[in-house]
Amino acid sequence: MRRFSLWLRGKPFVADSLLAGTLFLFDAIAFVGNSEMRSWPLYILVAVAVSVPVAWRRRHPRIVAASVLTASLFSSLAGMAVGESTNLHPSLLALPIMLYTLVVYVGRRDAAIYLVALTGDAIVALLAFGQEPISAVLFTVLMYALAWVAAEFLGARRAYDEAVEARLAVAEYDRDRRAEEAVAMERTRIARELHDVIAHGVSVMVVQADGASYAIRKDPDRAEQAVANISATGRQALAELRRTVALLRTNPYVDDMPLYGTAGLAKVVDMMSRAGLNVEIEQTGNLDDISPAISLGIHRLVQESLTNVLRHGGHAPRARVSVVRRDEDVLVEIVNNGVGVSTSTVQGTGNGLLGMRERVAVLQGTLEAGPAEDGHWRVRAELPLE
Structure with a gap:
């Protein structure tokens, strides 16, 4: 029964047609029980005129209301003409049904006008059929x-349901928007991690390969060292890539993965030194007990900055790295102290600096990148500890 009710709720015309058929059935039962009725064609005509339009009450409420009221007035006047005071139609329950329909689907103004017309129709019916005024008026x-009260109650209920549906629609839209933003943020994070790993390793390998090609005939020992550095850098980049993929598949800051910290920075500096970059590093404060997110951020900032110095630092690239843990934040500063014009064939895309800005923004920190007062390029970041 509940399924049938829900099905009817989605098909209003079918429900109204059943209502119209029920009203006509009431008239048919009354007709069968009244053996003294002489004007049965008139009775059937009125029954059809009152009940059938109800099937369209929600599609054309004003027209159906006027039609039912007209049929009721015709029934009263025709009953007076033929002199049959028993010519009453149970289907005239369509009158309060149409009042209810006007209140719910049209508005109180039209319903009030219709109520005034119904009052006139009731007066005509009292005069036509000679009913007791008090009981008829009360009924x-x-x-x-x-x-009217039922219509007001249902109207309030419908307004509440519409408000709930609107809020649900807004909540669903907000959920979808948040999901899209989460996907976009995840894509950005993956792109940033892969860029930091791959661009760093490949850049070092390209620089070493260029150096080996220049020295392969004049200084074979130096070329051999450069090739060894390329091999070591490639293996390390591959290991770092595998580790990054493992992190991205699970949690980017899981506890069983080694943190970067002091040892990680020393490893980056050692690799860059073997690649030909003269690096000085200064670490102040305990950098091994800070959160993994901050530790990873420091590592990536130093790694990307030193890679850029190696690529664009000229013939004698030099850099100074300073990582200072303060009371409320960690200060990371990388300064390019090299001179000369770069001869590297590696061209930058700007994604490295963009990735650093995104990473620092995620960590609620600040980043400054640009030429310092002495003309050297400087990257300075402040990462809050909490």
């Missing part, structure tokens, strides 16, 4: 009052 008033 009519009660019937129309119940129809």
